[in-house]
Amino acid sequence: MKALTWHGKGDIRCESVADPAIQHGRDAIIKVTSCAICGSDLHLFDGVMPSMEHGDVVGHEAMGEVVEVGRDNKALTVGDRVVVPFTIACGDCFFCKRGFHSGCERSNPNKADAEKLWGHSPAGLFGYSHLLGGYAGGQAEYLRVPYADSGPVKVPEGLDDEQVLFLSDIFPTGYMAAEFCNIQPGDTIAIWGCGPVGQMAIRSAFLLGAGAVIAIDAVPERLDLARAAGAWTLDFTEEDVYDRIQDLTKGRGADACIDAVGTEASVASGLDAVVDRLKVATFMGTDRPHVLRQAIQCCRNFGTVSIVGVYGGLLDKIPMGSAINRGLTFRMAQTPVQRYLPMLMDRIVAGDIDPSFVITHRATLEDGPDLYKTFRDKTDGCIKVVMRP
Structure with missing residues (x-):
């Protein structure tokens, strides 16, 4: 599949990488229909965040269609259209049960490294360094979603991608x-x-x-x-x-x-x-x-x-x-997106807000490396970039 990958400060590339696969029974694979470049992605682009590795797939604002579901995942079925929170959370631990999903005790496989820096580890995040799990991100054609029975939320009929994509983070x-x-x-x-x-x-x-x-x-x-x-x-x-x-x-x-x-x-x-x-x-x-x-x-x-x-x-x-x-x-805090997403989805359905107002640039993944520079440099009136893989 095609994906945007990190290769050092100022070096984002669109290249072919291996397709994701189910690794755990609660996983799901989604075909990404829309993804976005976030302001915090620029910290990766500028080389500010530690523990990035060459070839890491970036991006943590994504949504799409479920194309494969793990055997233990009873919440999703193939064909569901979902928004994916950027915070990865099990839904069952001490913090998840209290609504603090970005503090999940189970979703960061590299928690020992995070504890050395911060004392305790937060949750794993998509596409945001090995310190936070080393998970492949969503600026790609496909995305593996761990704990997919507790994170992604189905999109109601009648809402397009641009109305709901930003429920993933911003x-x-x-x-x-x-x-x-x-x-x-x-x-x-x-x-x-x-x-x-x-x-x-x-x-x-x-x-x-x-x-x-x-x-x-x-x-x-x-x-x-x-x-x-x-x-x-x-x-x-x-x-x-x-x-x-x-x-x-x-x-x-x-x-x-x-x-x-x-x-x-x-x-x-x-x-x-x-x-x-x-x-x-x-x-x-x-x-x-x-x-x-x-x-x-x-x-x-x-x-x-x-x-x-x-x-x-x-x-x-x-x-x-x-x-x-x-x-x-x-x-x-890093946002416990799972806590807010359903309520804010209701706000969108009710017409209280249409988050798509912020979009200024629409593009493909191939355009992504240049648009990282445009977004970082605040040129061409760029406020928010949405890509359709």
């Missing part, structure tokens, strides 16, 4: 980011990053009752899309973020702040972002947490900082004195 992630904010009617929510997850967080914040959303970015197309949702927008290259948020909130600060950027904050953000990049380039640091620092400073006393941007290692110069003296709450 819509649940953006919704979770807003839910973490414990939004009260009329609250003001500041969101750093107006990429696909940030766009979903903006709309989710309004769905949950926010009175105002402040959307922070520097890409004109992203800011336009945020304004179309009703957000106030702030270009961090033209205005001081802290001062502007203070103005908009009458000096109190945002009720909650969402970091939808993560480890690769733009060096245009400020001097500390430049220093962060130099540290990473010289192996003196692992992440670039400028946005997290700024979100802490911009959050009101006893507010919430919600973190869904991906970080991988140790963060320098975080203003914990500000956070503890002002009573901030931190909420963060």
Whole structure:
């Protein structure tokens, strides 16, 4: 089959790889009908995430048609059309039973390596390094889905791929980011990053009752899309973020702040972002947490900082004195997609939201390597890429 594979920093290729096969009775094989490039895939493209190996199949936003089912899988049948969560979860362990599927105790076969880095292992993820299981990803013609009787959700009749594909990751992630904010009617929510997850967080914040959303970015197309949702927008290259948020909130600060950027904050953000990049380039640091620092400073006393941007290692110069003296709450996670997917599917069916609004580029797998560069460089108005294998 054809698939997009990783061969080092900046090197994604479309090439032929072996077809996946059933390895366990609960598995399923799907023929991928749609997949997408996620912002967190760019961390792989930029060589930020450790333990990638040459030839790894990438991608964790995928959906398709079931073409084979393991003998123990009673939930799916051949021909079912399903969305696949990017988090791989058994459905039966301590964390899965509590709705924390991204903490699954069984789905990462390389959990010992993750424990050395993080103390405990999260769940395995599709196409996202051997530290998180070494699973082949979904930017391919076919995908093996482990624990397929607890993860994939069937798509109701009448919904096309583009309406539901993002239930695999960015819509649940953006919704979770807003839910973490414990939004009260009329609250003001500041969101750093107006990429696909940030766009979903903006709309989710309004769905949950926010009175105002402040959307922070520097890409004109992203800011336009945020304004179309009703957000106030702030270009961090033209205005001081802290001062502007203070103005908009009458000096109190945002009720909650969402970091939808993560480890690769733009060096245009400020001097500390430049220093962060130099540290990473010289192996003196692992992440670039400028946005997290700024979100802490911009959050009101006893507010919430919600973190869904991906970080991988140790963060320098975080203003914990500000956070503890002002009573901030931190909420963060890899999204337990299985927890949110059915409810958000209902939102789509009800017409509350159509996540396809974020798509700007439609392509084939062969176009994928070039579109990784386009997406990373934010050229050609690119906000979200969907590929049909």
